[in-house]
Amino acid sequence: MTDNSALAGIRVIDMSRVFAAPVGAQILGDLGADVIKIERPGVGDDGRGYGLAFLQGKDGLDARQSSFFTVANRNKRSITLNHSKPEGQEILRELVKTADVLIENYKVGDLKRFGLDYESLKAINPRLIYCSVTGYGQTGPMAPKPGYDGLFQATGGMMAVTGVPAGQPGAGPLKAGPSLVDFVTGHNTAIAILGALMRRSVTGEGQYIDIALLDTSVAMVSHIMQDYLLSGDAPPRLGNGGNGGGPADLIYGSDGIVYLTAGTDEHYRRLTVLMEQPELFTDERFDSNFKRGKTNRAELIDIINAWSGQFTAVQLLDMLDGVGIPAAKYNELPEVWEDEQVKHRGLRARTPHPHAEAGYVDLIASPLAGMSESPATIRRPPPLIGEHTDEVLSELGFDATRVAQFKAAGAI
Template sequence: MTSQALEGVRVLDLSRILAAPFASQLLGDLGAEVIKVERPGVGDDARQYGPPFLSDADGNATRDAGFYLSCNRNKRGITVDHSTPEGAAIVRELAAKSDVLIENFRTGVLAKYGLDYGSLKAANPGLVYCSVTGYGQDGPYATRPGYDGVFQAMCGMMSVSGLPDGQPGGGPMKVGVSMVDILTGLYAANAIQAALRYRDRTGEGQHIDLALLDCGLASLSHFVQNYLISGKVAERRGNGGYGGIPSQTFRCADRDIFVVASTNRQFAALGDALGRADLAGDPRFGDVSRRIENRDALLAILDAEFARRPAAEWLALLETADVPASPVNDVRTVFDNPQIRHRGMLDAVNHVVAGEVPVLRNPIRLSETPIGPSRAPPLLGQDNDAVLHDLLGRSVEDIEDLRHRGII
């Protein structure tokens, strides 16, 4: 069987909700052994973020929400009460046998139990310890709580999302997806792999300090850079973009489509498809910069043209003209897309109580170390006995005693 890229890497996952669990799931997808540690009897808060909840084979709702299922595949699950001396000792033992530890507790919390980086480094100098917090390990906001929507507001993401002021429904708008969480998870997985590369060269681990606020701001990319060189704050453009023009939705006779014709060649082809070859020769729209300068005038013309026909007709003409365009899908219709079906983005896992459960597939394709079949997200404490016995050498009697005392 082909090996996977991160085979042999063990990750101890003390995280909850989305950003950090998303990072550890990505590492698990790439072949790492991920051991997820949760609170006995309660578990990751994300398990409760329903409805919808997963149904078992008999149609009865389980205690696992779809939110939890989205970011916890390819993990083994154990429960440990780290606030007890015995529980903290178990986590320390596991950390000593791990390559990576991921946590997203508030700054300073784990230090109370001897589970901070400084304490664990003493027993495992090669440990890569990744802390994901709202505001980072230092600074005036370091101890504050926070969630994705708060960071979308604080980092400026909401200010550039939504319709312009003065239009119906205008004003700052949160991105529908928990985008700061997802982006932070991607940054975390990237940073962890970089730290592992350094560890493999030097034998030294390190502490990774990731803040959701920092990651949200970094994701604004060219919006921020445009401001830094111009002093002008970006206006909201709804479904319009900030690259070449046009790059936005247009309302056809029956539904919306998204069209991008940012290069001169694409714009000329768009004009031909619309029956408006004159547009490319209009001095207002002759090149990329002029189209940006005269954006409103051009969009008024295009709005009127697209409204003349149904979306399917325009999409067929645009495809023939090699102009990038798409219907605006929802999460139901996206799986009707033949390219999505061909790429196999809809996968399934065999869940211990629900049977076959549909899930999204990891989009990464590696030629030499392909991502293998996915393991279903674990039930709460599903792997307690196996991990404690096989990895830490605890006896059946010891494990039962820990369970009886509520430590696991």
């Protein structure tokens, strides 16, 4: 059967750990690349120990698959390799000869000590695309420093525009729940590599890629940061308020919560009619999008909540949908998976897992699965530490005697 994956035939060496860079490598794996994950013998990726939940292994097996690891390492083969050993470096260089991409997130200059930096490996394979993912980038006064998601939510401006608005109880900056800077950095990593692969198809040459969480964190503030660059004024925190027109916020029914976005004049007019308060449409407090979404937002939301509390969440959604006003039910995490559209899109991806007690693991489907000719797919569950070491070494041409020597030397 012909593999119609977008990246069929592309080999990726994933020397990264924890979250941002592993997410980037996983995206390439979802698109069909052969991703070989390099892990420390006996220890593995540090991310295997992160998170609040762990996969239950079959027959008491400690699979060492935390939620952090599980969400970022499907479609990969794991080999153990100690790159500080000469024998480990030998294996890695042989692997590089067969590879298209190498992703690493070691401290700046760390791999150069072992002759595993871009310039050294480029001499072995000029077509190699070498991507380094760090907190602060490869240059500058802070380049040597380690970096984690929360630091960049604080530094890059994201927390400055996230949280309870000034003047309200609990006002102040707030970190987003998920590791969003890490996650988006992973996507930027994959995009940069895809661009480099396209360029290589023309020039035949690889290149070096410098990806930084700091860069991503500033870019993520997006249109709100652009507001500041254009006006010189820092926009206020809006809490759950929308960033465009208004009213846009959570509204409360008698038994649940709905998010409402009546962001255009027409949407707002329809809302005032639905509420049987048409005079609000011309009320000078709310007669512009700016007033409804910014200056008098809280006052208008209080009026809407006084109305919405008469109805259940389902009734609110039905009424709003009936007059064409965008709205959505607020879901707790268990409710997300009961949502009819989430079910229809197949976003809970039950994947066979030979080492799981249940025989499977539920994963989050790739948002790239909707490609008509080369969809992203899940072909492998996240691997055990070194699960594929012997398989990959055999593919590289190392026989059983040489593999035994590598093990004796502590290289694998």
